[in-house]
Amino acid sequence: MRQLGMRRASLSASLKIGDRRGCCQTPEEKKVHIPFAQDSLVKQWSSMQNMTDRSEEKSKTPVQRNKYLLNINVGGQLFQIACKVAAQYPITRLGKLALYTDPTKKMQLCDDYSVQKNEYFFDRDPSIFHYIFHFYCSGVLWIMDEVCPSNFVEETEYWGIHLKYSQRCCRILFEEKQDELSEYLKIQKELEAELEPLSSTVQFEGKFLGRFRKMIWNLIEDPYSSVAAKIIAVMSSFFVLISIMGMTLSTVEEMKHKTGKMWMEQLEMICAIFFTSEYLMRLISSSSLKNFLRAAFNAVDLVAILPFYVQILFENLDEGDMLYHEELHKMENVSKLGKVLKLIKLMRIFRILKLARHSTGLRAFSFTLRQCYQQVCCLLLFIAMGIFTFSALMHSVEHDVPGTAFTSIPCAWWWAAVSLSTVGYGDTVPDTVLGRMVAFGCISFGIILNGMPISILFNKFSDYYAKLKAHENETSHSLKISRRIRLKERALHKLSECCRADPRCHH
Numbered sequence: 001m002r003q004l005g006m007r008r009a010s011l012s013a014s015l016k017i018g019d020r021r022g023c024c025q026t027p028e029e030k031k032v033h034i035p036f037a038q039d040s041l042v043k044q045w046s047s048m049q050n051m052t053d054r055s056e057e058k059s060k061t062p063v064q065r066n067k068y069l070l071n072i073n074v075g076g077q078l079f080q081i082a083c084k085v086a087a088q089y090p091i092t093r094l095g096k097l098a099l100y101t102d103p104t105k106k107m108q109l110c111d112d113y114s115v116q117k118n119e120y121f122f123d124r125d126p127s128i129f130h131y132i133f134h135f136y137c138s139g140v141l142w143i144m145d146e147v148c149p150s151n152f153v154e155e156t157e158y159w160g161i162h163l164k165y166s167q168r169c170c171r172i173l174f175e176e177k178q179d180e181l182s183e184y185l186k187i188q189k190e191l192e193a194e195l196e197p198l199s200s201t202v203q204f205e206g207k208f209l210g211r212f213r214k215m216i217w218n219l220i221e222d223p224y225s226s227v228a229a230k231i232i233a234v235m236s237s238f239f240v241l242i243s244i245m246g247m248t249l250s251t252v253e254e255m256k257h258k259t260g261k262m263w264m265e266q267l268e269m270i271c272a273i274f275f276t277s278e279y280l281m282r283l284i285s286s287s288s289l290k291n292f293l294r295a296a297f298n299a300v301d302l303v304a305i306l307p308f309y310v311q312i313l314f315e316n317l318d319e320g321d322m323l324y325h326e327e328l329h330k331m332e333n334v335s336k337l338g339k340v341l342k343l344i345k346l347m348r349i350f351r352i353l354k355l356a357r358h359s360t361g362l363r364a365f366s367f368t369l370r371q372c373y374q375q376v377c378c379l380l381l382f383i384a385m386g387i388f389t390f391s392a393l394m395h396s397v398e399h400d401v402p403g404t405a406f407t408s409i410p411c412a413w414w415w416a417a418v419s420l421s422t423v424g425y426g427d428t429v430p431d432t433v434l435g436r437m438v439a440f441g442c443i444s445f446g447i448i449l450n451g452m453p454i455s456i457l458f459n460k461f462s463d464y465y466a467k468l469k470a471h472e473n474e475t476s477h478s479l480k481i482s483r484r485i486r487l488k489e490r491a492l493h494k495l496s497e498c499c500r501a502d503p504r505c506h507h
Contacts, residue, residue, distance in 0.1 A: 067083075068082060068083055068084070069081070069082060069083065070082070070083055070086060070094065070097060070098060070120065071117065071118050071119040071120065072094070072119070072120055072122065072129075073114075073119045073120065073121045073122065074122045074124050074125075074126045074129040075122070075123065075124055075125060075126040075129075076126065077126040077129075078119065079129070079133050081094060081133065081136050081137075083098040084098075085136050085137065086098040086136055087099055089136070089160075089161075091160055092159060092160035092161055093109055093158070093159050093160045094132075094136065094159065095160075096109055096160075097109050097110070097120065106120070110122055111123045124155060124158060124159075125151065125155055128147070128151065128152060128155040129155070129159075131143070131144075131147075131152075132155070132156070132159050132161060135161060135165060139165070140165065140166065140167060141156075141161060141163070141165040141166040141170075142166070142167070142170065143166055143170040143171070143173075143174045145173070145177075149174065149177050149178040149181050150181065152174075153178070187371060190367075190371075191367070191464065191467060191468075207287065210287075213284070213285040213286075213287070214285070216281055216284070216285035217282075217285040217286070217287075219232060219281075220232060220278060220281050220282050220285065221282065223358060232278075233358045235274075236274075236278060236354065236357070236358070237354075237355055237358060239271050239274050239275065240351050240352060240354045240355055242267065242271060243267075243268070243271040243275075243348065243351050244348075244349070244351060244352055246264055246267045246268060246271070247268075247345070247348050247349065249264065250264045268308060269308070272305055272308035272309075275301065275304050275305045275351075275354075276305050278301070279298075279301045279302065279305060282298065282301070297354075297356070297357050300350060300353045300354055300356075301354065303347060303350045304348070304350060304351040304353075304354055306347070307344045307345060307347045307348050310344050311344055311345065314344070360465065360468050360469050361465060363468060364461055364464045364465035364468050365461060367464050367468075368457060368460050368461040368464055371460060371464075372453075372456065372457055372460060375453050375456060375457070376453070378453075379449070379452075379453050382449055383417075383420055383449065386416065386420050386442070386445055386446070386449065387413055387416040387417050387420060388409075388413075388416075390412075390416045390419070390420070390438060390441070390442040390445070391409050391410075391412035391413050391415070391416040392409050392412075393438045394406050394412045394415065394416070394430060394435060394438050394439070394442075395407075395408065395409045395411075395412050397430075397432060397434040397435050397438060398430055398431065398432060398435045401431050401432060401435075404431065405428045406428070406430075406435075412428075414428065415428040416442060419439060419442040419443050419446060420442060420443075420445065420446035420449065421446060421450070422443060422446050422447060422450065424443075
C-alpha cells in the first residue's frame with residue numbers, strides 16, 4: 001500500500017498519492033516551506049519608506065532577517081519566496097537572485113534594493129507577477145483568459161519563465177488568442193496604411209518645388225483637403241461615367257454612322273485628355289516615383305488612358321500599310337488590326353475601376369478580397385472539385401441515353417458549374433432517375449458550399465467599411481472645424497483692418 005501524502009495549504013491539489021514532500025519534513029524544510037497563495041505572504045506596499053523619522057526608527061525593534069526568504073517588491077506589492085524554491089529554477093530571474101552571492105550581480109537583476117527591509121524592488125506589473133508567484137509555489141504556470149497576451153509574454157520573458165511550464169490546455173488557448181491578436185494587429189496596420197495618403201508633408205520637405213508639389217498632390221489625391229479638390233474628385237467620377245456611357249453607346253447600330261461616330265470620337269478624346277492630365281499631375285507631384293508606380297490605383301489610371309493612344313498609333317500604322325503594301329496583304333493587315341483595335345477598345349472598361357479611388361465601398365471590397373484571399377482560393381478549389389466530380393458522375397449515368405447532351409465529361413462541365421452556382425439555366429437536364437439524383441446532390445452541395453464563406457466575407461467587409469467610413473467622417477469633420485476657425489480668424493482680421501483704416505474708429 002502506498003502511503004497517502006499530506007495535502008499542503010494550497011488552492012489546488014498539486015500533490016499526488018505517495019508524494020512525501022508535504023509530510024515527514026525536517027525542521028529546516030518546514031521553516032522555508034511556503035504554502036501556495038498564502039495571504040500573509042502577499043502584502044500591500046505603499047512606499048519604500050526609507051526617509052522615515054529617525055526617532056521612530058530607533059524606537060522600533062530591528063527587522064529580523066531571514067536568509068532563507070526572498071523579499072520581492074513588485075510594483076508596490078510585497079511577496080516572499082523561499083530561496084530553496086526559487087533555486088529550483090536557476091535560469092529564471094528569481095532563481096539567479098537566490099543563487100548569486102555577489103551583491104553586484106544581484107543589483108543587476110533588480111531595479112532597486114532596500115537594505116533596511118532586505119527587499120528587492122522590481123518596477124513590473126504586480127497583477128501578472130501573481131501568476132509568476134503561483135508558478136514558483138506550485139510548479140505550474142496558470143494562464144487566465146482575461147490576461148493580455150502581449151503583456152503576459154513580455155512579463156514572462158522578463159522573469160525568464162517559459163510557456164512550457166503551463167498546462168497544455170492553457171497553452172493552446174493562449175497561443176490561439178495570441179495568433180488572433182497578431183492577425184488583428186496586422187490587419188489594423190494594413191488598414192491604416194490603406195487610409196494614409198501615399199505622400200505626406202514630411203516627404204515633400206527639402207525637394208524641388210516641394211511646397212507646390214504638395215499642393216498639387218492634395219488637390220488631386222485628397223478630396224477632403226479643399227473645396228477645389230472635392231470638385232476635381234467629382235469631375236473625375238463624372239468623366240469615368242461619361243466614358244463608360246460613350247463606350248456603351250458606340251456599340252449601338254444607330255451610333256455607328258458618320259455623325260454618331262464623330263461625336264463618340266470627340267467624347268473619347270475629351271475624356272482621354274482629362275485622364276491624361278490627371279495622371280501627369282499625379283506623376284509630377286509624387287514625392288516618390290517608385291511608390292507611385294507600385295500603387296494599384298495609378299496602374300488603373302495608366303490602363304484607362306493607354307487604349308486611346310494605342311488606337312491612334314495603330315491607325316497611323318494602318319495608313320503606312322495602305323501606302324507601301326500590296327492590296328491583298330493590305331486587307332489582311334486591316335483585318336488583323338481591326339481585331340487588335342477591338343481588344344484595345346475593350347480595355348476601356350477598366351476605367352470603371354477609377355471609381356474605387358473615391359468610393360469607400362469599393363475600397364473596402366478590394367481590401368476584403370486581399371485579406372480573405374485564402375478563403376476565396378479555398379472556395380474556388382471546392383467549386384472546381386465539385387465540377388469535376390459531379391460532371392464525371394453525370395456522364396457515367398447519362399452517356400447511354402439516346403440524344404443526351406452529356407456525351408463527355410467536358411460537355412458536362414457547364415451543367416455542373418451552373419448547378420453548383422444554383423443558377424439553373426435548364427438548357428441541359430438529365431433524363432434518368434440516377435441522373436436526377438446526381439443533379440440533386442450537385443445542387444445541395446452547391447447550396448452548402450456557397451453558404452459557408454458568405455458570413456465570413458460579409459462580416460469582414462462590414463468591419464472594414466465601417467472603419468474606412470469612420471476615418472473619412474473624422475477627417476471631413478476636422479477639416480470643417482478648421483475651416484470654420486480660419487473663416488472666423490479671417491473675418492476678425494478683416495474687421496480689424498477696416499477699423500484701422502477708418503479714422504472714425506479712433507474717436
